[in-house]
Amino acid sequence: MRTDIESRVQAFPVDLSAYFNNTGATAKSDLARGRLNVWQNSFPAEELPDAGIFVATSVPFEFPAIGPGRHDNIRCAGQRVELPAGRWDWIYLLACSERRSEDVLQLHYTDGTVDAEWLRVSDFWPASPPHFGEVEAIRCEQMHFPRHIQPRVGPRIWQQRVPVPRQHDLAALRLPDNIAIHVFAMTLVNQGLG
Numbered sequence: 001m002r003t004d005i006e007s008r009v010q011a012f013p014v015d016l017s018a019y020f021n022n023t024g025a026t027a028k029s030d031l032a033r034g035r036l037n038v039w040q041n042s043f044p045a046e047e048l049p050d051a052g053i054f055v056a057t058s059v060p061f062e063f064p065a066i067g068p069g070r071h072d073n074i075r076c077a078g079q080r081v082e083l084p085a086g087r088w089d090w091i092y093l094l095a096c097s098e099r100r101s102e103d104v105l106q107l108h109y110t111d112g113t114v115d116a117e118w119l120r121v122s123d124f125w126p127a128s129p130p131h132f133g134e135v136e137a138i139r140c141e142q143m144h145f146p147r148h149i150q151p152r153v154g155p156r157i158w159q160q161r162v163p164v165p166r167q168h169d170l171a172a173l174r175l176p177d178n179i180a181i182h183v184f185a186m187t188l189v190n191q192g193l194g
Contacts (some may be wrong), residue, residue, distance in 0.1 A: 044144055092161045130158060140153075
């Protein structure tokens with residue numbers, strides 16, 4: 001049974017396809033296109049969700065289409081992502097990093113103000129638990145290398161969130177200039193309390 005507060009929670013999956021500039025998932029027949037790191041690793045496409053709405057925990061995301069010749073994530077390089085103007089409380093991300101990364105993103109409001117908030121994302125390699133308290137959204141059983149497939153590696157995509165502290169309409173965000181961070185999906189959440 002949903003509570004009154006739960007019934008007022010709104011989530012808006014953002015279409016990021018116009019910003020995709022990197023390939024993070026490859027098919028077995030196309031291993032060399034992966035670009036998650038300097039070793040050209042990638043997630044196995046057959047182990048990732050289908051394109052469309054994918055729910056991690058209770059947050060719906062617009063998961064990208066994966067396939068030959070397609071970019072499927074944003075390799076962060078200071079891109080400004082336009083958002084539907086509104087009062088949002090959280091920005092949820094499906095993301096991973098080459099090594100763990102901490103960097104600042106900028107929140108741009110319709111009144112011209114800008115807030116800096118930390119984006120912290122753990123490594124996609126499964127060497128340790130999440131460093132920044134993220135939730136594991138997707139875990140694969142194998143890792144793609146340019147010339148082979150390594151089983152039992154377990155690379156991950158994390159669900160992380162960034163607060164929107166100002167009670168004004170958010171218009172855009174500027175991603176960090178940090179090519180180690182990869183964003184696959186983004187959802188704006190408003191808890192409907194104010």
